[in-house]
Each structure stands twice: as C-alpha cells, then as structure tokens.
Amino acid sequence: MFDDFFIRAIVAGVGIALVTGPLGCFVVWRRLSFFGDTLAHSALLGVLISISLDVNVSLTIFIVSSLVAMLLLRLEKTTNLAGDSLLGLISHSSLAIGLVILGFLSFIRFDVMGVLFGDILSVNTNDLLIIWIGGALILLVLWYIWKPLFASTVNYELAEAEGMRPERVNAIFTVLLAALIAISIKMIGVLLITGLLIIPTAMARNLSNNPKQMVILSVIGGLLSVFIGLYTSFEINTASGPTIVVVALILFILSLTRITKNTHGLKK
Amino acid sequence: MSNNEVLVKVSNAGLYKNGKWLVKNVSLNINRGKIVTLIGPNGSGKTTTAKIALGLYKNIEGSVERLTNKISYVPQKVSIDWTLPVRVLDFMILTQDLEEKEITDALILTGVEKLKHSNLRDLSGGEFQRVLLARAIAKKPELLVLDEPVQGVDFTGEVALYGLIKKISETLKCGILLISHDLHVVMSATDHVVCLNGHVCCSGSPVDVAQNKEYKELFGEKSSQLLSIYEHEHDHVHSSDGKIVKDIN
Numbered sequence: 001m002f003d004d005f006f007i008r009a010i011v012a013g014v015g016i017a018l019v020t021g022p023l024g025c026f027v028v029w030r031r032l033s034f035f036g037d038t039l040a041h042s043a044l045l046g047v048l049i050s051i052s053l054d055v056n057v058s059l060t061i062f063i064v065s066s067l068v069a070m071l072l073l074r075l076e077k078t079t080n081l082a083g084d085s086l087l088g089l090i091s092h093s094s095l096a097i098g099l100v101i102l103g104f105l106s107f108i109r110f111d112v113m114g115v116l117f118g119d120i121l122s123v124n125t126n127d128l129l130i131i132w133i134g135g136a137l138i139l140l141v142l143w144y145i146w147k148p149l150f151a152s153t154v155n156y157e158l159a160e161a162e163g164m165r166p167e168r169v170n171a172i173f174t175v176l177l178a179a180l181i182a183i184s185i186k187m188i189g190v191l192l193i194t195g196l197l198i199i200p201t202a203m204a205r206n207l208s209n210n211p212k213q214m215v216i217l218s219v220i221g222g223l224l225s226v227f228i229g230l231y232t233s234f235e236i237n238t239a240s241g242p243t244i245v246v247v248a249l250i251l252f253i254l255s256l257t258r259i260t261k262n263t264h265g266l267k268k
Numbered sequence: 269m270s271n272n273e274v275l276v277k278v279s280n281a282g283l284y285k286n287g288k289w290l291v292k293n294v295s296l297n298i299n300r301g302k303i304v305t306l307i308g309p310n311g312s313g314k315t316t317t318a319k320i321a322l323g324l325y326k327n328i329e330g331s332v333e334r335l336t337n338k339i340s341y342v343p344q345k346v347s348i349d350w351t352l353p354v355r356v357l358d359f360m361i362l363t364q365d366l367e368e369k370e371i372t373d374a375l376i377l378t379g380v381e382k383l384k385h386s387n388l389r390d391l392s393g394g395e396f397q398r399v400l401l402a403r404a405i406a407k408k409p410e411l412l413v414l415d416e417p418v419q420g421v422d423f424t425g426e427v428a429l430y431g432l433i434k435k436i437s438e439t440l441k442c443g444i445l446l447i448s449h450d451l452h453v454v455m456s457a458t459d460h461v462v463c464l465n466g467h468v469c470c471s472g473s474p475v476d477v478a479q480n481k482e483y484k485e486l487f488g489e490k491s492s493q494l495l496s497i498y499e500h501e502h503d504h505v506h507s508s509d510g511k512i513v514k515d516i517n
Binding site for chain 1: 319322323324328337339340341343346348351352354355357358359362363364387413472
C-alpha cells in the first residue's frame with residue numbers, strides 16, 4: 001500500500017500536521033518560535049552525529065535537540081544575556097558546528113539540502129512508523145499535560161500557586177518540541193519546520209475565538225498545507241518542504257481578510 | 269475542623285534579591301475563616317509577602333508551611349496576549365474542573381454572568397477583576413490570596429465585592445490573605461492587619477493597628493482617625509526608603 005512515494009509522502013505529512021497543529025499553538029502562545037528554530041537548527045548537528053557514529057537518525061536528533069533545550073533553559077537562568085541573543089548564539093553556533101563537522105565527513109555522500117529543506121522522496125516505510133508512533137506519543141503526552149501547560153501559559157504564577165507545577169510541564173513541553181523536530185526533519189527540513197509550526201497556527205488565530213477552536217483550525221490548516229503543498233510540488237516539480245510552507249503562507253494571507261471583517265463586527 | 273485551624277504559617281520569612289532585602293522577618297498566620305490584610309506603601313513588599321505565603325519563591329529565608337492544597341490566587345496583574353484567544357468560560361476552568369452551574373453561580377456572585385462568552389481581552393479593567401475573583405471563588409478554596417482584587421472596580425461595586433469577600437470567608441470558612449489600599453474597608457472588614465514596610469511594622473486587630481504610631485507615620489494622622497486615636501509606644505524610626513534608622517529602646 002505504501003509502495004507509491006506520493007502516498008508515503010501524504011501519510012508522513014498528515015502524521016506531522018496532526019502534531020504541529022497543537023504544538024504550534026503553544027509555540028505561538030508562549031512566543032517560542034525562535035526557541036523552536038534553535039532546536040531545529042541543532043538537528044543538523046544531530047544528523048551529522050548520527051552519521052558519524054552510525055546510529056539512528058531520529059533518536060540522535062531527539063537527544064541532541066533535547067540536550068540543547070535543557071541547556072537553553074539552564075542558561076536562561078544563569079546568564080544575563082537577553083533571551084533572543086542567547087537563542088541566536090545557540091542556534092547559529094549549532095548550525096555552524098554542524099556544517100564544520102560536515103567538512104570532515106567528506107568520505108560520505110551527504111545531501112545537506114535534504115536536511116535543510118526536507119527530502120520527501122527519501123521517506124520510507126520505516127520513517128512512516130517513526131512519524132506515526134512518535135507523533136501519537138507526543139500527542140498523548142500533550143493531552144496529559146494540557147491543563148497545567150495551558151494554565152501556566154495564561155499566567156505562570158497563578159498556575160504555580162494553584163498547584164499546577166509549571167516548571168515541570170514547561171520542561172516536558174520543550175522535550176515534545178524536540179521530539180517533533182526529530183520525526184519531521186526528513187519531511188520538512190531543519191530550516192522550515194518552525195514555519196509549519198507557526199504559520200497554520202497564525203492563520204487559525206485569525207479565525208478563532210477560543211483555544212480549542214484554534215487548535216482544531218491549526219490542524220486543519222496544517223493538513224491543507226500538506227495536501228496542497230505536496231500535490232503542487234509533484235505537479236510543478238518543486239521542493240516539497242518549501243512548497244508546503246508557501247501554501248501555509250497563502251492560507252494565512254487568506255485568513256487576514258476574515259479578521260478585518262471580525263474586528264468590524266465587534267464594533268457594533 | 270476547628271474554626272481557628274491554621275492554613276498557612278509564615279515564620280521569619282525574607283527574600284533577598286538583586287542586592288537588597290525585598291522583605292525581611294515577616295511572620296504571619298492565616299487561619300480558617302479569617303481575613304488577614306496586608307497594608308503598606310508602594311514597594312513595601314505586600315505582593316512579595318503574598319507570593320512567599322503561596323510558595324512562589326524558592327530561595328527564601330525562614331519558612332512557610334501550607335496546610336492546604338485548595339488554594340486560589342488573584343494576582344495583582346494578569347495580561348492576556350492577543351495570540352491567546354480565551355473566553356471567560358475557558359478562563360474559569362483554567363486550573364479546575366467546574367460544572368456549568370458552578371461557573372454561572374460564581375459569575376453571578378461577582379455580577380458578571382452576562383460576560384460568560386466574552387473574550388477576556390474585550391473586558392474592561394473592572395470587569396476583568398470581577399472575572400478573576402469569580403474564578404478564584406468558583407471551586408470553593410480553603411485559602412484565597414487576593415492581591416488588590418478590586419482595582420479598577422467602580423465605587424459601589426467595590427463595596428459590594430468587599431462585602432462578598434467577607435461573606436465568602438464566613439460561608440466557605442476559608443482563610444483569606446488580602447492586599448488592599450483601601451484603608452476604610454481594611455479597617456472595617458478585616459480580622460487581622462499586617463502593616464508592612466520591608467518588614468512587619470505592626471500587626472494586630474484593625475483597632476490596635478490604627479492606634480499604632482508607625483501606622484500613623486506611614487499613612488498619616490488622618491488614617492488612624494478612621495477608628496480612634498490612641499497613643500502607642502514605638503521603638504524605631506523609618507527613613508524614607510523604609511530602612512530602620514534608629515532604635516529608640
């Protein structure tokens with residue numbers, strides 16, 4: 001059934017869009033898009049380490065990105081550097097270290113573009129298993145921590161005072177982000193995964209007035225981007241990852257027309 | 269369950285941050301069914317003390333014992349980002365599961381049941397405070413910490429809400445830690461007043477505190493006439509930044 005690479009690509013894309021929707025909402029609500037970017041950039045390092053040591057790619061990316069996430073949470077507390085500078089420091093250093101290491105690995109054939117922008121043709125049945133099992137686990141954990149995570153997103157101290165343990169759920173959430181990056185690199189690439197996280201979510205915000213609705217709409221937005229994006233990329237022979245993100249952008253622009261109507265509607 | 273059961277016991281608590289003590293040597297108890305009010309000028313450490321009582325700081329001096337987990341908190345400031353679409357309805361169940369009826373009842377008590385489906389960002393300051401209070405009381409907490417709960421509420425609403433807070437402490441038998449600038453209300457509806465200025469200046473029943481010399485220095489002669497005038501011994505003098513300048517004893 002999964003013989004056709006197009007079917008495999010669709011199945012992979014659907015699996016990822018189901019996860020990016022809900023996670024993307026929290027990334028937008030908590031202003032973590034640069035944080036997500038940083039984790040994604042560190043994935044390149046993960047890919048290269050996995051090649052050098054000949055271990056599983058997704059697992060290595062997951063471990064490297066989780067370590068970077070923990071390092072960031074740690075540094076945020078211990079340095080006086082502003083949050084965005086710190087993210088830039090880690091983000092670009094890990095990207096640069098990855099590319100330097102790549103120079104030493106000249107003996108292997110390695111497709112950098114595939115890691116940066118996704119390589120849908122290389123998605124095999126094994127990858128599908130990783131995406132769907134990993135994705136299901138991510139959603140399961142997110143479901144479990146939803147209430148405390150949402151409460152601490154709205155107001156950290158209120159959540160902590162009322163026993164929701166925000167620090168713990170925040171750490172779990174960053175691990176979920178790292179896991180998402182690990183399962184989606186092949187599909188969408190290091191540089192574009194944050195786009196798939198936040199653009200459908202930004203579209204959903206324009207069309208929704210409560211959190212659940214926003215999550216559902218961002219999943220729908222992600223699915224539409226994947227379907228239309230993949231189909232288009234095969235038809236006109238463009239890279240799949242960028243095409244998916246361009247479709248998401250077009251959906252976002254369309255949603256802007258709706259929001260202006262909404263604001264007029266409010267001012268009765 | 270005795271009426272005077274202690275819910276929170278703060279002993280000699282202090283917080284040192286960025287090279288200075290925000291508060292020092294604060295001790296207070298919050299008992300079931302009683303209202304403890306923190307008063308003091310801006311920057312005197314009222315909010316810090318409330319957060320210490322709630323256990324929000326990790327590195328404090330002294331100790332805090334909390335003997336209940338059913339806690340509700342109304343922070344001084346809650347801002348909702350535009351990216352986060354939250355209705356009053358969603359906000360009510362933020363940290364708790366509530367029946368539809370419990371939500372409506374709480375909103376009716378604070379007079380905002382009509383706003384149930386409104387977006388939080390569309391509320392006025394006073395309406396938002398009423399929603400915050402409704403959320404805090406909806407699940408019948410044992411400890412309620414209210415940091416200036418009626419800021420921005422109109423005058424008649426203010427009197428009504430303080431009346432409600434008093435009623436809640438009696439009917440739910442919950443302990444309340446209240447931060448307020450409204451000396452009138454504090455002096456009439458409170459069981460215990462703690463006057464802060466970096467440390468506990470004086471504390472006791474409203475009558476005792478109003479007669480205290482330091483209270484008069486902080487809030488002016490007039491404020492103590494809210495109850496009665498009574499000369500009181502004082503043992504130290506404050507400079508303008510709240511430091512103790514000299515001990516008289």
